[in-house]
Amino acid sequence: MEFEKYLYRGLKKDEIEARQLIPKGILTFENIKVITANSGGSYDQQKLPPIIQVKAHIDKLPTSGVSTSTSEEIARKYAGEGYVARISRKNLEAVGIKEIVVKKIINPAYLLKPEDEEIILHWPGKEGIRFPSKIIEDVYKVCKDPGSALSSKTCI
Numbered sequence: 001m002e003f004e005k006y007l008y009r010g011l012k013k014d015e016i017e018a019r020q021l022i023p024k025g026i027l028t029f030e031n032i033k034v035i036t037a038n039s040g041g042s043y044d045q046q047k048l049p050p051i052i053q054v055k056a057h058i059d060k061l062p063t064s065g066v067s068t069s070t071s072e073e074i075a076r077k078y079a080g081e082g083y084v085a086r087i088s089r090k091n092l093e094a095v096g097i098k099e100i101v102v103k104k105i106i107n108p109a110y111l112l113k114p115e116d117e118e119i120i121l122h123w124p125g126k127e128g129i130r131f132p133s134k135i136i137e138d139v140y141k142v143c144k145d146p147g148s149a150l151s152s153k154t155c156i
Contacts, residue, residue: 004070004089005088005089006072006086006087006089006137007070007086008068008069008070008074008084008085008087009066009069009084010075010076010078010079010082010083010142011079011082011083013082015085016082016083018130019133020131020133021066021087021121021130021131022066022130023065023066023121023122023127023131024066065122066120066131068087068118068119068120069118069119070117070119071117072084072086074115076142080142081141081142081143081144082141083141083142084142085138086137086138086139086140087135087137088135088137092121092135095131095132096124097123097131097135098123099119099120099121100120100121101118101119102119102120
């Protein structure tokens with residue numbers, strides 16, 4: 001598979017207004033991303049051993065970051081009728097923002113949505129600081145496609 005030049009993110013309102021990606025605060029990765037399969041987000045006592053195993057992998061990872069996807073369609077889904085940012089991986093590298101491929105560090109069976117192809121962006125030493133706007137190559141509005149309840153298209 002060819003390395004994709006871009007990552008995508010459905011933007012939150014404050015990110016649209018700032019035209020910057022805004023990382024989540026300093027939390028444990030467990031609180032942000034890791035849940036047990038079929039737990040609905042709550043702690044499932046019967047899945048406790050997998051959670052402990054996952055926690056062992058994530059304790060040393062950075063915890064402030066921005067969720068992105070290699071899939072533009074996934075970003076459109078999260079954007080709803082909002083906006084999607086196309087993020088240049090070349091520019092990420094140039095400013096020192098690192099990519100954490102979630103599926104490489106956590107077994108997909110323990111992720112809520114493994115199909116999201118999630119990559120967490122982390123800026124070492126600059127936790128909690130807004131990412132520079134130059135990493136965003138393009139922002140566009142997404143509209144619902146009247147032909148399908150599930151798909152979307154770029155507004156013209």
